[in-house]
Amino acid sequence: MYQPRRIAEAASTEVDGAAAFVVPARRAARSRSDILRTRVAPTAVSVALLAASGAFALNLRAADETASAVPAPVREADTLSRDAARELVSTEETTDEASAAVEEAPAEPVATEGDAAFVAGQWAAAFGAPAGTKFIQSDTVVRVQANGDSESLGSVKEGDKISVTDKVEGNFRQVAFNGKVGWVLDARLGDKAPAKPEPKPAPKAKASTKTSTASESDSSAAYTGSTSYSGKTVLGLKPKAMVVYNAVTARWSFKAIGGYRATNNRSNHGSGGAIDFMTYSDSAKGWAVARYLAANAGAFDVDHIIFEQKIWTPYKPYWRPMADRGSITANHYDHVHVSVKL
Secondary structure, X not given: OOOHHHHHHHHHHXXXXXXXXXXXXXXXXXOHHHHHHHHHHHHHHHHHHHHHHHHHHHHHHHHHHHHHOOOOOOOOOOOXXXXXXXXXXXXXXXXXXXXXXXXXXXXXOOOOOHHHHHOOOOOOOOOOOEEEEEEEOOOEEXXXXXXXXXXXXXEEOOOOEXXXXXXXXXXXXXXXXXXXXXXXXXXXXXXXXXXXXXXXXXXXXXXXXXXXXXXXXOOOOOXXXXXXXXXXXXXXXXXXXXXXXXXXXXXXXXXXXXXXXXXXXXXXXXXXXXXXXXXXXXXXXXXXXXXXXXXXXXXXXXXXXXXXXXXXXXXXXXXXXXXOOOOOOOOOOOEEEEEEOO
């Protein structure tokens, strides 16, 4: 069968396949001058135009500002220093704050009647004008109100200083006492402190009219008499004790003298070898006798001497304290006790 269409399509296919292998002609290379002319030159012209327009705009703005400029005001010289100015500002601020505080502080009610007007720390409207201070002339009571039957706020002592006002009611004057308003007797107040009584001079000692004997003034006098005795004895004393008895009674007189008495202690009273010379409250006389006996202990052959709770012995020849025996007589405050060796 005749097929003309397929022959035509085959011929066309052959022509197209040949054309696919045809290499197009290469574009000729551009020279340096062509590149400068077509790319660089236009860009440089654009930049130059922009720069020229910007400079023109700036010149126009500077001209406008110069035409409208206002000269700066001339500043006057400061008449105050910086420190003075700071102090002035600080003072004004402090004054403003104080004024504001006073305006804002609420007013506190003040009691003017009854005891409420005398509450501690609150000055009543009836408080008088301050009138200085006065001195209390004698101990007195501070009252709540101006009468003697009013409640007591306390007391003040003679010589104390107290603040007063010019307000006087009857016999009382208004005072300030421990943060309160009180009243005291006006007669108890004075402008000067009360004069203190001068101490009385001590009475002068009267000259003694008593004449001391030689035996009282010389308690250390040496005994020069006999050291033995053979006569009649008294008070139940042994002859050795009679030597002491005669020597002491020859120098002093006594209202009472003790000798023998029944006892079992070391006092030697039970054996007739001890004597008690009663001096009572005459301490000076007692010490005169005691020292005389100690000074002549060898001649009297003394065993011990006791007076005013002190004892003396030949083996310890000094006065030393004794234990308390509980009474004046037991402690030998009213007599001198002397014992001899038998």
